[in-house]
Amino acid sequence: MSVMKELRDYFSEIMRLNYILALLGWDHQVNMMGYKNIEGRSEQMALITKLIHTRLVSEKTGKIIKQAEKFQDLNDIDRAMLREAKRAYDQETKLPEALVVEIQKTAALAQQTWQNARRNNDFKSFIPLLEKTLELQREKAAKLETHPDLYSTLIDLYEPGATYDWIANIFNPIKPKLINFVKTLDSAPNKPNNAIFDKKFDPDKQYELSYEILKKLNYDFESGRQDRSTHPFTTSLGSLDVRITTRTTEPFPACITGTIHECGHALYEMGIVKELHDTILCTGTSMGIHESQSRMWENIVGRSKEFWIYWYPTFQKYFPEHLKDYPLEDFHRAVNYVHPSFIRVEADEVTYGLHIILRFEIEKDLIDGNIGVNELPEIWNSRFEELLGIVPPNDALGVLQDTHWGSGYIGYFPTYFLGNLYCAQIYDRVLKKMPHLPEDYKKGEFSNLLNYLREEIHQYGSIYRANDLIKRVTDEDLNPDYFMEYLEKKYKPIYGL
Amino acid sequence: MSVMKELRDYFSEIMRLNYILALLGWDHQVNMMGYKNIEGRSEQMALITKLIHTRLVSEKTGKIIKQAEKFQDLNDIDRAMLREAKRAYDQETKLPEALVVEIQKTAALAQQTWQNARRNNDFKSFIPLLEKTLELQREKAAKLETHPDLYSTLIDLYEPGATYDWIANIFNPIKPKLINFVKTLDSAPNKPNNAIFDKKFDPDKQYELSYEILKKLNYDFESGRQDRSTHPFTTSLGSLDVRITTRTTEPFPACITGTIHECGHALYEMGIVKELHDTILCTGTSMGIHESQSRMWENIVGRSKEFWIYWYPTFQKYFPEHLKDYPLEDFHRAVNYVHPSFIRVEADEVTYGLHIILRFEIEKDLIDGNIGVNELPEIWNSRFEELLGIVPPNDALGVLQDTHWGSGYIGYFPTYFLGNLYCAQIYDRVLKKMPHLPEDYKKGEFSNLLNYLREEIHQYGSIYRANDLIKRVTDEDLNPDYFMEYLEKKYKPIYGL
Numbered sequence: 003m004s005v006m007k008e009l010r011d012y013f014s015e016i017m018r019l020n021y022i023l024a025l026l027g028w029d030h031q032v033n034m035m036g037y038k039n040i041e042g043r044s045e046q047m048a049l050i051t052k053l054i055h056t057r058l059v060s061e062k063t064g065k066i067i068k069q070a071e072k073f074q075d076l077n078d079i080d081r082a083m084l085r086e087a088k089r090a091y092d093q094e095t096k097l098p099e100a101l102v103v104e105i106q107k108t109a110a111l112a113q114q115t116w117q118n119a120r121r122n123n124d125f126k127s128f129i130p131l132l133e134k135t136l137e138l139q140r141e142k143a144a145k146l147e148t149h150p151d152l153y154s155t156l157i158d159l160y161e162p163g164a165t166y167d168w169i170a171n172i173f174n175p176i177k178p179k180l181i182n183f184v185k186t187l188d189s190a191p192n193k194p195n196n197a198i199f200d201k202k203f204d205p206d207k208q209y210e211l212s213y214e215i216l217k218k219l220n221y222d223f224e225s226g227r228q229d230r231s232t233h234p235f236t237t238s239l240g241s242l243d244v245r246i247t248t249r250t251t252e253p254f255p256a257c258i259t260g261t262i263h264e265c266g267h268a269l270y271e272m273g274i275v276k277e278l279h280d281t282i283l284c285t286g287t288s289m290g291i292h293e294s295q296s297r298m299w300e301n302i303v304g305r306s307k308e309f310w311i312y313w314y315p316t317f318q319k320y321f322p323e324h325l326k327d328y329p330l331e332d333f334h335r336a337v338n339y340v341h342p343s344f345i346r347v348e349a350d351e352v353t354y355g356l357h358i359i360l361r362f363e364i365e366k367d368l369i370d371g372n373i374g375v376n377e378l379p380e381i382w383n384s385r386f387e388e389l390l391g392i393v394p395p396n397d398a399l400g401v402l403q404d405t406h407w408g409s410g411y412i413g414y415f416p417t418y419f420l421g422n423l424y425c426a427q428i429y430d431r432v433l434k435k436m437p438h439l440p441e442d443y444k445k446g447e448f449s450n451l452l453n454y455l456r457e458e459i460h461q462y463g464s465i466y467r468a469n470d471l472i473k474r475v476t477d478e479d480l481n482p483d484y485f486m487e488y489l490e491k492k493y494k495p496i497y498g499l
Numbered sequence: 500m501s502v503m504k505e506l507r508d509y510f511s512e513i514m515r516l517n518y519i520l521a522l523l524g525w526d527h528q529v530n531m532m533g534y535k536n537i538e539g540r541s542e543q544m545a546l547i548t549k550l551i552h553t554r555l556v557s558e559k560t561g562k563i564i565k566q567a568e569k570f571q572d573l574n575d576i577d578r579a580m581l582r583e584a585k586r587a588y589d590q591e592t593k594l595p596e597a598l599v600v601e602i603q604k605t606a607a608l609a610q611q612t613w614q615n616a617r618r619n620n621d622f623k624s625f626i627p628l629l630e631k632t633l634e635l636q637r638e639k640a641a642k643l644e645t646h647p648d649l650y651s652t653l654i655d656l657y658e659p660g661a662t663y664d665w666i667a668n669i670f671n672p673i674k675p676k677l678i679n680f681v682k683t684l685d686s687a688p689n690k691p692n693n694a695i696f697d698k699k700f701d702p703d704k705q706y707e708l709s710y711e712i713l714k715k716l717n718y719d720f721e722s723g724r725q726d727r728s729t730h731p732f733t734t735s736l737g738s739l740d741v742r743i744t745t746r747t748t749e750p751f752p753a754c755i756t757g758t759i760h761e762c763g764h765a766l767y768e769m770g771i772v773k774e775l776h777d778t779i780l781c782t783g784t785s786m787g788i789h790e791s792q793s794r795m796w797e798n799i800v801g802r803s804k805e806f807w808i809y810w811y812p813t814f815q816k817y818f819p820e821h822l823k824d825y826p827l828e829d830f831h832r833a834v835n836y837v838h839p840s841f842i843r844v845e846a847d848e849v850t851y852g853l854h855i856i857l858r859f860e861i862e863k864d865l866i867d868g869n870i871g872v873n874e875l876p877e878i879w880n881s882r883f884e885e886l887l888g889i890v891p892p893n894d895a896l897g898v899l900q901d902t903h904w905g906s907g908y909i910g911y912f913p914t915y916f917l918g919n920l921y922c923a924q925i926y927d928r929v930l931k932k933m934p935h936l937p938e939d940y941k942k943g944e945f946s947n948l949l950n951y952l953r954e955e956i957h958q959y960g961s962i963y964r965a966n967d968l969i970k971r972v973t974d975e976d977l978n979p980d981y982f983m984e985y986l987e988k989k990y991k992p993i994y995g996l
Contacts, residue, residue, distance in 0.1 A: 018546050021539075022519060029522060029736075038721045039739035042518075042777065046737070049515050053550070224535045239526075240543070242536035280539065 005069045006080050012066055013087055013282040016057055023050045025239045032229045032247060048106075055102070058094035067091055079283070082465040086282045089162070096145050105138050109410040116408030123398040125379050132407060133375045136368055139412045143369075153369045156413030160289040161420065163467050166366060169416050172423065173359050176482045180355050181389060183489060187340045187352065188391075192498040194335035201324045205250035205257075211320050212248050212261035215313070219299065219448050221246075221265050222272055234260045236267035236296075241279035244271045255337065256348075259300050266299035267292055269452060273460025281463075288468040289414065293421020294428060295455065301351045301422075302429050302488075303451065308443035310334045338496050342390040344399040351422065352489055356389040358419035361404075365412055424472060426485035428459070431476045502566045503577050509563055510584050510779040513554055520547045522736045529726045529744060552599070555591040564588055576780070579962040583779045586659070593642050602635050606907040613905030620895040622876050629904060630872045633865055636909045640866075650866045653910030657786040658917060660964050663863060666913050669920065670856050673979045677852050678886060680986060684837045684849065685888075689995040691832035698821045702747035702754075708817050709745050709758035712810070716796065716945050718743075718762050719769055731757045733764035733793075738776035741768045752834065753845075756797050763796035764789055766949060770957025778960075785965040786911065790918020791925060792952065798848045798919075799926050799985070800948065805940035807831045835993050839887040841896040848919065849986055853886040855916035858901075862909055921969060923982035925956070928973045 026047050034043065057063065070084050112131040119128035143152035146159075154165035187193075209230070216228060231247035238244045246264035250257045270286050278284045286292040303309055314333060318325040325333070340350045346357040364381065367373040373381055382401040387393045394400030406414055432454055433439060442450055458475045472480050493499075523544050531540065554560065567581050609628040616625040640649035643656075651662040684690075706727070713725060728744035735741045743761035747754045767783050775781045783789040800806055811830060815822040822830070837847045843854040861878065864870040870878055879898040884890045891897030903911055929951055930936060939947055955972045969977050990996075 015546060018543050022523065022543055022547070025522060025526060026519065029526065033724060034740070036721055037740065038719075039737040042737035042739055045777070046515050046519055049512060050519070222535075224533055227530060240536040240539035242539055243531075243534065280542070 005066075005073065006076070006083070009066050009070045009087055010083060010281055012063070013083070013090075014280045016054055016090075017280055017282055017284065019050055019054045019057070021238065021240050021243075023047060023054070024237045026050065028237050028239060028245060031231045031233075031235070035232075055094060055099070058090055063087075063091050064095075078465055079277070082283055083281065086464060090282065093146060093159075096147075097142060098145070101138070101141060101145070105142065105410055108134055108138055109408070112408040112410070113405070116402070116405070120398050120402040123396045123402070125397040125402055128402065128408075129375050132378075135407060135410055136375070136412070139410060140369060151370075153366050153413060156369070157416060158413075160411075160414050161417050161468065162288055163469055164288075164290070164416075164420070169362065169420070172480060172482050173355075173362060173416070173419070176355065176486065177359055177389075179486050180352070180359075183486070183493075184340065184342060184353055184356070184390070186499070187493060187497050188342065190497040190499055194339045194496065195332070196336040196339040198324065198328060198333070198336050199254050201254070203254040203321055203324065207320050208250045208254065208257040209248060211317065212257055214316065215258065216246075216261060216265055218446055219262065219265050219269070220452050221268060225272055226268060228261070234264050236264045236271070238271050238285065241274065241284050244268045259304060259337075262304040263296045263300040266296035269299070269455070270295040270460050273452075273456040274463040275461040278463045278465075283464040285464055287462070287464040287466060287471060289417035290420035290424055291459070291468050291471060293418055294424035295459070297351075297421050298425045298429055298455075302425065303443060303448070305334075305337050305351070306440060306443060307334050308440040310337070311444045312446045335496055338493070340493065340497075342392050344386075344392070344394050345403055352493065353390060355419045355422060355485075358415055360385055360389055361415040362419075365415065369412065420480070423480060423482050423485045424468070426488040427472065427476050427478075427481055428455075429488070430484045502563075502570065503573070503580070506563050506567045506584055507580060507778055509560070510580070510587075511777045513551055513587075514777055514779055514781065516547055516551045516554070518735065518737050518740075520544060520551070521734045523547065525734050525736060525742060528728045528730075528732070532729075552591060552596070555587055560584075560588050561592075575962055576774070579780055580778060583961060587779065590643060590656075593644075594639060595642070598635070598638060598642065602639065602907055605631055605635055606905070609905040609907070610902070613899070613902065617895050617899040620893045620899070622894040622899055625899065625905070626872050629875075632904060632907055633872065633909070636907060637866060648867075650863050650910060653866070654913060655910075657908075657911050658914045658965065659785055660966055661785075661787070661913075661917070666859065666917070667863075669977060669979050670852075670859060670913070670916070673852065673920075673983065674856055674886075676983050677849070677856075680983070680990075681837065681839060681850055681853070681887070683996070684990060684994050685839065687994040687996055691836045691993065692829070693833040693836040695821065695825060695830070695833050696750050696752065698751070700751040700818055700821065704817050705747045705751065705754040706745060708814070709754055711813065712755065713743075713758060713762055715943055716759065716762050716766070717949050718765055722769055723765060725758070731761050733761045733768070735768050735782065738771065738781050741765045756801055756834075759801040760793045760797040763793035766796070766952070767792040767957050770949075770953040771960040772958040775960045775962075780960040780962055782961055784959070784961040784963060784968060786914035787917035787921055788956070788965050788968060790915055791921035792956070794848070794918050795922045795926055795952075799922065800940060800945070802831075802834050802848075803937060803940060804831050805937040807834070808941045809943045832993055835990070837990065837994075839889050841883075841889070841891050842900055849990065850887060852916045852919060852982075855912055857882055857886055858912040859916075862912065866909065917977070920977060920979050920982045921965070923985040924969065924973050924975075924978060925952075926985070927981045 026043065030040075030043050034040070037043075067084070067088055070087075073080075076084065108131065112128075112135055115131050116128055119125060139156060140152055143155040146155050148155045148158045149165055151166060154167070157164050157166060157169065213228060217223070221228075225242040226244040226246065229245065229247050230249060232249065232251075234247050234249050236244065236246045246261070246268050248257060248261045248264070252260075267286075270292060274284050286295075310330060310333060314325075314330045317333075338350070340352045342353055343349055346354070349357050360382070363385070364373070364378070368375070368378075379397050379401050383393050386400065406412075432451065436450065436454065439451060442448065459471065462471070466474060469479065472478075523540060527537075527540050531537070534540075564581070564585055567577075567584075570577075573581065605628065609625075609632055612628050613625055616622060636653060637649055640652040643652050645652045645655045646662055648663060651664070654661050654663060654666065710725060714720070718725075722739040723741040723743065726742065726744050727746060729746060729748075731744050731746050733741065733743045743758070743765050745754060745758045745761070749757075764783075767789060771781050783792075807827060807830060811822075811827045814830075835847070837849045839850055840846055843851070846854050857879070861870070861875070861882070865872070865875075876894050876898050880890050883897065903909075929948065933947065933951065936948060939945065956968065959968070963971060966976065969975075
């Protein structure tokens with residue numbers, strides 16, 4: 003079976019080039035603030051990207067894959083390795099280099115234009131490049147042709163195996179339920195009050211505290227680091243080098259919840275079994291599953307009463323000026339304040355899904371040409387009102403808020419909400435197996451949950467596709483009912499309903 | 500002349516791969532302390548090294564060089580670019596891959612063994628790997644055959660154009676002069692006292708202060724960063740990304756003088772003219788010239804009376820507990836305390852040359868097989884006594900102190916002392932052109948010196964070889980008399996002679 007070893011080693015080199023590319027990106031975002039060398043660095047990144055591309059589309063790659071395909075008796079790992087190798091090879095060979103370059107160049111330009119457009123609340127200036135982006139993404143999808151419809155092909159890039167229909171069938175029934183639930187909470191007589199977060203919390207202390215939490219959550223500082231950056235992110239620079247970043251510039255407790263979120267991503271990558279290290283399978287299996295891990299730690303654990311029973315005294319010590327006389331009960335309620343708002347990344351876990359459904363439906367219409375780019379602000383605002391009951395006062399707080407479209411990411415948004423859904427279903431199973439688990443959190447003990455996730459999910463990396471994985475773990479396909487059940491069970495007591 | 504453009508671009512890609520390799524190294528030393536991913540990172544570094552090698556030895560490289568060689572009317576830059584391209588190609592093609600791999604593996608092993616040997620003061624355990632290292636370096640030199648004798652070929656790797664004979668002719672006459680001068684100073688009736696440096700200076704304040712000094716010395720923080728590491732170093736990750744590191748673990752003021760030293764290296768790389776950016780010429784022309792820049796800022800500027808007239812009040816503010824009542828005069832004398840000592844990296848600028856001459860002569864004898872590795876400790880100690888009048892009490896403080904041989908660097912040491920010599924000769928010219936320059940330092944003004952160095956040296960990168968450069972700047976070949984003159988003029992007043 004030396005053919006499989008050849009495939010494994012060959013793609014390990016490509017994986018290493020990806021890790022190197024990740025280091026170039028991490029260093030850029032963490033260490034090069036206000037640097038003159040931005041152009042030099044992007045040349046370096048372009049060079050590695052080119053080397054990866056050249057390797058992937060080479061005759062040798064095709065030959066190695068063909069040889070491996072002849073084998074019948076592959077085990078789970080080998081089969082998955084071959085599947086991912088083939089997927090990468092197909093994607094890379096189906097796309098003409100000219101198109102790839104055009105997409106990259108357009109993204110660089112569109113990103114810049116979008117930033118200015120948002121700053122100046124000037125959607126019109128973004129129209130030409132957004133139109134071009136859509137056109138290029140349509141062309142890309144037509145070349146890749148993974149699914150009969152263009153949008154599904156784009157979704158598949160981030161959530162392998164998922165299609166528009168499959169997601170629509172999941173999102174559609176949950177949409178009215180979410181709308182109603184938001185209304186119920188928002189009109190509750192005894193709503194939480196989150197005015198405490200209008201106060202100024204010292205950024206350095208926030209950072210220190212986030213580090214304390216990472217340690218307790220079993221983030222492995224010998225296989226990663228925490229640094230500061232403008233936008234928080236997680237990135238793997240090696241199978242044993244999974245780094246996260248934190249920001250302290252947003253109102254409290256975004257630094258804390260954001261750090262826990264990134265920690266969830268990192269724990270997933272850190273838990274991949276050694277046998278897969280440096281292979282093409284050494285990464286989370288889909289964006290949705292990845293997001294399920296970050297959201298489980300951020301929302302289910304990190305906003306639970308039990309979590310705060312353990313942590314609140316520490317928080318009070320760090321910020322006595324604001325918290326000394328502020329009751330735990332009120333703090334926990336403030337952390338779970340639900341309210342329709344304009345900005346997706348600041349949304350609570352109840353309204354969040356509606357922000358995503360809006361984008362999912364709009365992206366579909368845009369790709370299919372059912373709506374024109376110039377109609378976007380109007381459509382955005384009217385659909386936003388239908389979903390959330392409020393109208394963005396301007397496009398900066400509306401259609402212009404996200405970086406994704408300007409970067410050429412169409413089909414990415416739905417994975418965020420899929421993450422919430424996967425997460426609730428997995429956690430339901432966790433509680434069935436370990437009903438007393440939340441008691442752990444009260445004692446600052448989080449390793450039993452982590453061990454379960456490692457055992458059931460993390461260790462496998464990309465061996466199993468998302469739909470197989472969820473079935474292996476929970477014995478059924480993705481079922482959004484778990485999410486609604488979770489929300490109701492959690493929020494009704496908090497809102498006194 | 501599109502052939503020259505092709506050569507330029509082709510080698511720019513190789514330069515970029517070198518920058519990427521430098522980032523992998525920088526990140527390893529700065530960010531990965533106590534990391535599990537050491538092996539993964541060295542795989543990544545090995546991959547980039549292999550990519551550089553494969554590119555250099557490819558048929559295409561040979562063809563591009565041959566084409567360029569046909570042109571007659573090359574300007575200085577093109578000629579130098581061709582020269583360096585050819586040099587890199589020749590080196591890389593003359594060395595069989597098996598030898599390169601063997602050297603790398605042996606270095607990794609020898610480095611480990613050396614560290615243990617030094618820790619345990621056990622020279623014997625280092626003998627087999629040092630013998631193997633010498634054998635491999637001899638083989639390497641025989642393959643490269645840049646000069647008729649092996650040692651010159653090895654020296655040429657670090658100081659292009661220099662030979663054993665040329666260096667010996669420079670070092671030999673200065674050796675007795677240095678020995679005498681050290682004796683004169685050491686027996687002076689009114690020697691400085693450096694007991695002040697036995698006190699504990701807060702590491703964080705040292706670091707802050709070193710940052711203040713970097714700013715004043717015009718280190719460009721938009722084209723570089725300062726970080727902490729175990730050993731201080733300077734590295735270029737791009738033409739506009741020249742980073743330095745500082746350590747605060749050694750007795751004061753090593754953090755300060757070390758930072759100024761690295762700053763001198765960085766200013767050289769930062770001053771290279773834009774036209775050479777990302778080309779094979781975008782680096783200092785030799786280790787000796789590089790060291791002349793770091794030592795000019797560290798020793799000539801950074802240990803001058805005028806420098807301390809400006810800085811001492813700030814130092815007193817940072818460390819009032821030690822310096823408030825300690826006179827400037829005494830501090831300046833302490834900073835220039837000369838005394839024979841065992842460790843090269845801790846030596847003052849007078850005894851330093853003798854440490855190097857010792858190594859230079861021993862390396863020559865080792866490569867030529869005139870002395871055996873097993874005789875080394877004895878020979879080291881007896882020659883050390885001849886040069887410095889003291890005998891190392893053990894091998895850890897003697898023959899085992901340096902990392903170089905264990906890393907396979909033979910022929911590197913002489914460039915350090917060449918740096919001192921180049922430096923004195925260049926600074927003599929500086930003072931002839933701008934006799935009042937040191938008055939600048941009293942006002943915290945260091946840009947006139949930097950501008951001169953940029954104009955005369957830095958901007959050219961590797962266009963001119965060291966011997967051409969020194970002649971262009973000073974109108975004569977390297978002449979060690981300037982160094983002895985500098986020492987006498989500086990130290991006699993400090994020592995009241």
